[in-house]
Amino acid sequence: MHPLITWAVAHPWPTAGITAAALTLLIATAWAAARAARRLALPPGSILMAGLGAMVCTAYSADTSWRFAEHRLGMADSTERAVMFAAGELALLACAVMARATKAATATDTAAGTTGVPGVLVWCITGVQIIPAFTESGLVGGLVRAFFGPVMAGLLWHLAMGLEIRVARPEALSTGLPAVIGRELRERLLSRLGLATRDRTAEQITRDRATARAVRLAALLELRPGGPLAGSRHRRLAAAVARSGAGTNGEQRHQLLQQLAARRTSGQLATVPLASPWTGTPEPGAGYPSTPLGVTGEYLRRMDPLAAIHRVHSAHPDTSPAELAALLVEYGVPVSETQVRVATRAGNPERPPAPEVPAPERPALNPVPARVPSAGLELDLTTSPVVHPDVQYRVPVFAADARPLRIDVRIPDSADDTEPEHTAAADEVPDSDDEVPEGDQEVPDPDPLIEQVRAEHGTQVPGGIKAIRAQYGVGQARAQRIRHALTLETAP
Structure with missing residues (x-):
């Protein structure tokens, strides 16, 4: 048995302590590594996957380089081949990293930066590594080895390193020579195909092409109205006009007529008067006044x-x-x-104050002489339980139908037969300049002239007091008494 195991079995307590300490250290190390990994700003998952694919494709390319170094380069020693076979792959990775650094150094606020010479070397190395793939596996196998080896490795490293300008900054344009040439060729091809104007539907593109064709055929028919091709041109012109939609689309018809007018009158450009650019041109730096x-x-x-x-x-x-x-x-x-x-936002201007207009001077009025209140005038206004017929159904429709208010005045009999002077009408007021005739100063009562007036005129004398004075030559007071006496005779 192994001596370490024998010692662990012979000493269980020290073994348990050492094992617990090792597990604790291992857990602490894993926890610290996890915290450090969380603090790291890891790239997005797409970049990680691109990097993983780039490493696999680089290994695929390295296998081709290993075989090519043995069979074509004469590297029989394994140690020599192990050191030398991956020179292309390492150079590819180094150029990709340098291209990323160059791009970051040349980036500005308005441009995404360029990869410079390292970016060009990446594609040069990729192109050279295609040769071992075809050499080792022939045409078909070499195509597979070249595509999944150096080509995909270069593309994936290009994307993983953030070297693609459209990914780094979509609105920026590449300023490299291949990008400029490719962009110019693409624009010229689109212009040649009539697709240079963007945001057009296929139907609009067809209409524009038919409009241009109709303008060209109409200009040819104007220059050469006869000839063996005149009928064919007429038919093609009619077809082009119909295809352009100028008959139903006002905007397309306006465009057709404008283009045709410009082509027909193009000869007038030689005689159009133009201002000479050599006269009246300001001196450099004198575009603004000096003051x-x-x-x-x-x-x-x-x-x-x-x-x-x-x-x-x-x-x-x-x-x-x-x-x-x-x-x-x-x-x-x-x-x-x-x-x-x-x-x-100053608002409306303040209105000027209105000028003070002095009050008009009123003329001084002459004092009105006080009138002596007349005595003896009595208005006897009596009420009646019966409504007068004139006002019983008084509903005037028009203002002209309204009748004036009527007031009945009854003057009671007086013991004195003389009529007060204030009973005379306004036009019958005695003039102060009139003199009382001498025959009116002493008149018997009753007046004998009353009978004469009654006999000639009755109780109603036309003309009133003035007629009595003029006809009989009496004064104002006597004429008033005569009229008063006649009025009393007619009273009920």
């Missing part, structure tokens, strides 16, 4: 008017909107005060 006002105005005129307002307002924060608008106009930016107020 500060001119430089600032040229800068502001290139901006949007609102942006120019904000820029000038930030430089002159204490300027009023009117002064700011005037300053911008001096710089050559035509803006109004209203635009400045809207841009700076």
Whole structure:
């Protein structure tokens, strides 16, 4: 039996202690390794898988190199072959790592960087390692060995190292010589095939091609309307127009007519008047005026008017909107005060105070002489239980149908037969200039003229008091008494 086992059996307690200590140390080591692995920033799973595949393909390529070194390079010694056979694989891995470092060193904010010479050497080594694959296994076997060996190793190392620019930065373009040549060839091929315009459907591409064909055939028919091919050209022109959809699509018809007009009038380009580029050209460095006002105005005129307002307002924060608008106009930016107020949120201008209008002077009114209150006028307004017929059904439809309010006034009999002076109408007020005739100063009572007036005119004298005065030559007071006496006779 082994001496160590014999000692462990002979000394169980020390063996148990040593075993427990070893297990504890092993667990602590595993726990520390797990924590360190969690702290590490591991690459994504896709990069790990690409690296694993690259190592397997590199080993596949190394097997081909091992056999090629023995059969073709004369390395019979195993030690010599073990040291030398993997030179290509190691060089491939070294160039891939150097290409990654070069790419990281040349990367900027706007470019993803280039791999430089190491990136080119990666593909050169891959191409050289294809030769041993075909040499060892022939055409078919060599194709398999070359594809799964050096070619896939180079591609997977290229992806695992992050050397693919489109993966590192999709918006960046490669500046290498092969990439530039390939990009130019691709663009020229697409332009030759009529596919240079992007975002077009297959139907639109067909319409554009038919439009171009119709323009070319129409131009040929204009130049050579006759000839043996005229009928064929007419048929092809009709087919091209129908295929272009110009009859139903207004935009396509406009494009067809514009292209045809440009082709037909292309001869006018030789006589188009153009301004000479040799006259009126500013001197180099004199594009801007030399004064500060001119430089600032040229800068502001290139901006949007609102942006120019904000820029000038930030430089002159204490300027009023009117002064700011005037300053911008001096710089050559035509803006109004209203635009400045809207841009700076200054609000509407304050309204000027209304001028004080003096109160109109009222003319002094002459004092109205006090009228002596007349005595003896009595208005006897009596009520009646029966509504008057004129107002019983008073519902006027129009304002013209409304009748004036009627007031019945009854003057009671007085012991004095003389009528007070205030009972006269407004147009019958005695004039102060009238003189009382001498015959009216002493008139007997009753007045003998009453009978004469009654006999000639009855109780109603046309013209009233004025007619009595004019006809009989009496004064105002006597005419009033005559009329009063006649009125009493007609009263019920």
